[in-house]
Amino acid sequence: AISGVDSQSSHRVVNLPGLVNVAAFVPGVSKAGSTDFEQVTREAVGAGFSMIRVLPLGSEDCLTDLKALKTAQENSTKAHCDFNFSVAATAANTDQLKLVAGEVGSLFVPFNHMAGNINKVAAVTAHFDVWPSYKPIMTDAKTTDLASVLLLASLYNRNVHVTSVTTVDDIKLIALAKEKGLKVTCDVSVYALFLSQEDFPECKALPTKEDQEALWKNMDIIDCFSVGSLPYQLYKDTHGTEPIASVGIADTLPILSTAVFDGRLTADDIVKRLHTNPKKIFDLHDQPDCSVQVEVREYVMEPKDIWSPFVGKKVHGLVKRVNFNGKTVSLDGKLSSDGKLGTDMSAHLPPAPAKAAAP
Amino acid sequence: AISGVDSQSSHRVVNLPGLVNVAAFVPGVSKAGSTDFEQVTREAVGAGFSMIRVLPLGSEDCLTDLKALKTAQENSTKAHCDFNFSVAATAANTDQLKLVAGEVGSLFVPFNHMAGNINKVAAVTAHFDVWPSYKPIMTDAKTTDLASVLLLASLYNRNVHVTSVTTVDDIKLIALAKEKGLKVTCDVSVYALFLSQEDFPECKALPTKEDQEALWKNMDIIDCFSVGSLPYQLYKDTHGTEPIASVGIADTLPILSTAVFDGRLTADDIVKRLHTNPKKIFDLHDQPDCSVQVEVREYVMEPKDIWSPFVGKKVHGLVKRVNFNGKTVSLDGKLSSDGKLGTDMSAHLPPAPAKAAAP
Numbered sequence A, B: 001a002i003s004g005v006d007s008q009s010s011h012r013v014v015n016l017p018g019l020v021n022v023a024a025f026v027p028g029v030s031k032a033g034s035t036d037f038e039q040v041t042r043e044a045v046g047a048g049f050s051m052i053r054v055l056p057l058g059s060e061d062c063l064t065d066l067k068a069l070k071t072a073q074e075n076s077t078k079a080h081c082d083f084n085f086s087v088a089a090t091a092a093n094t095d096q097l098k099l100v101a102g103e104v105g106s107l108f109v110p111f112n113h114m115a116g117n118i119n120k121v122a123a124v125t126a127h128f129d130v131w132p133s134y135k136p137i138m139t140d141a142k143t144t145d146l147a148s149v150l151l152l153a154s155l156y157n158r159n160v161h162v163t164s165v166t167t168v169d170d171i172k173l174i175a176l177a178k179e180k181g182l183k184v185t186c187d188v189s190v191y192a193l194f195l196s197q198e199d200f201p202e203c204k205a206l207p208t209k210e211d212q213e214a215l216w217k218n219m220d221i222i223d224c225f226s227v228g229s230l231p232y233q234l235y236k237d238t239h240g241t242e243p244i245a246s247v248g249i250a251d252t253l254p255i256l257s258t259a260v261f262d263g264r265l266t267a268d269d270i271v272k273r274l275h276t277n278p279k280k281i282f283d284l285h286d287q288p289d290c291s292v293q294v295e296v297r298e299y300v301m302e303p304k305d306i307w308s309p310f311v312g313k314k315v316h317g318l319v320k321r322v323n324f325n326g327k328t329v330s331l332d333g334k335l336s337s338d339g340k341l342g343t344d345m346s347a348h349l350p351p352a353p354a355k356a357a358a359p
């Protein structure tokens, strides 16, 4: 991250590479005709994200088979940033996975979704058996379910990424697993770092204050930050209705920048967890011509079309400019993206490992 | 196992070494003044067991600290066979474990006991941290709890023994773990091999018919047979009251011998799972002068003082003679043991590993 000075206003600016949301929640991901995807990518690119990894779990439908994947692809003809899809494992779709493996970025093993969770070790085992070893496996497993998945990762010698860690027990288990050499990575929702059940007792998806402190204490265990479905869940639990699909995304840099201002994080902590680590963990493509300029200044967050729990709070970072594929797509909050620049990178493969030179 | 002919009656006899019950349930194990221990060892030696590993879980009290261990030791002054004690892990007794480790045969991590289960991965982790590596760890964990324990065994590179496996999922997970090189062993209660929820729908501790078939199919995964607490549980569930402490023990050889007669097991299968493997897995002492003579003949099991679900059934093996430490302690069902021969082997240690010879 390079710092500079904003010529017009003499506010300090921080230049970041294009960010990656490793867990983008798109409520209507595989619902025919849904415009949620376009909405989410539009908000994402304006917030500094050049790549989103779309969760296969929608608010009603999940992406679990080829038919659902086709629908998701049809819903993504307008894309404001790059993206990939994942497929969700169910107790019965082991066979379907072979059909879609080439067209998705990873396998997602859901344990805490609204419906159709996998809670049988046997079913998860079947998925570990068929899923190609060069494609990531991701899960939202918690407590003993998390232990199950980590066991299978250990037995199969596979990488597993745990998304949306929220509790002291889970972060400690992951810390232990890492210490013992297990190939496990994890992300924490940005909302979980700044909001707790003390703020919103009605939202049990938020960490308790004690859990949240454990997350901060184990910052070196957290590989990535994510948006996840937590903002959506928080809105639902506090309002009783469903929010707009893109809720929460734009809060990311303002609140993380505030933590930098407050000395709780460094700008490098952000780059590592929203760019460098996501690229490495999920074997994502390079995006050399993507960048974000954040203006460092204090302001009070004002209400906008999209609800935010941070409205009225002082924050210390404003997304000033976003460049996507060499083009400025957002400037001073004004979006000029037409939705034609984003590309489906689901089939992207990491470069083949270098072969030993012939003797 | 050597076969011979009974001189008096010309029935074939099978000679077995002294048997080991790796999971002996003593309801009043650490209840002051309880005579359950003597009762269980008396029934055990008459049934061919020369060694029992006493579960630390009683019907009311559990052996979780030094005080409970002292009570258990006081209750065991009369012992008809050799024995050792284990200590049960609780969420809070990590410190106690250090005090008793030298005086017990293993650590038991309970997940499915009536009270005081450990269901937090964090708590189990603390136990793995403090328990000496040369002492076995045993658990009754099932489903995801089992996965948690296996994960920790994997991370800590520790042996774990899983007692009383009853389901298709659990035996499959153990099979997978073994296949992948994890140091896990297991036992199945003899009752679980011959009784199912089809016979006693009111006893959910029994396997379903499908589960039971999976156990038989995975016989090569089953390291030991045990008596366990299943006979006790079955009586409680079918009668609504508590049975005598020694229920179920005497059925072991008659029903296993019947499976040999029916061609479902060999005599060697029994010796392996009730003698050879238990000795090896739990580093038990040699008992060269202990043996059991089983008469192979068909008879109908008759009602006795102790309830048995097999009364009225045809069986094919009768314990004729039991020798313990060179003395005949049981002949034709008549016990002559005075309870002075059994020794507390809890502090027994395996021989130190042989050092590499000096060059």
Ligand SMILES: [Zn+2]
Residues within 6 Å of the ligand: A006, A009, A010, A011, A295
């Ligand atoms: Zn400015």
Ligand SMILES: [Zn+2]
Residues within 6 Å of the ligand: A057, A058, A060, A061, A062, A113, A114, A115, A116
């Ligand atoms: Zn779903």
Ligand SMILES: [Zn+2]
Residues within 6 Å of the ligand: A017, A275, A276, A279
């Ligand atoms: Zn980069």
Ligand SMILES: [Zn+2]
Residues within 6 Å of the ligand: A298, A314, A315, A316
């Ligand atoms: Zn401030």
Ligand SMILES: [Zn+2]
Residues within 6 Å of the ligand: B006, B009, B010, B011, B295, B297
């Ligand atoms: Zn005879």
Ligand SMILES: [Zn+2]
Residues within 6 Å of the ligand: B057, B058, B060, B061, B062, B113, B114, B115, B116
């Ligand atoms: Zn208990």
Ligand SMILES: [Zn+2]
Residues within 6 Å of the ligand: B017, B275, B276, B279
């Ligand atoms: Zn032997």
Ligand SMILES: [Zn+2]
Residues within 6 Å of the ligand: B298, B314, B315, B316
């Ligand atoms: Zn018969």
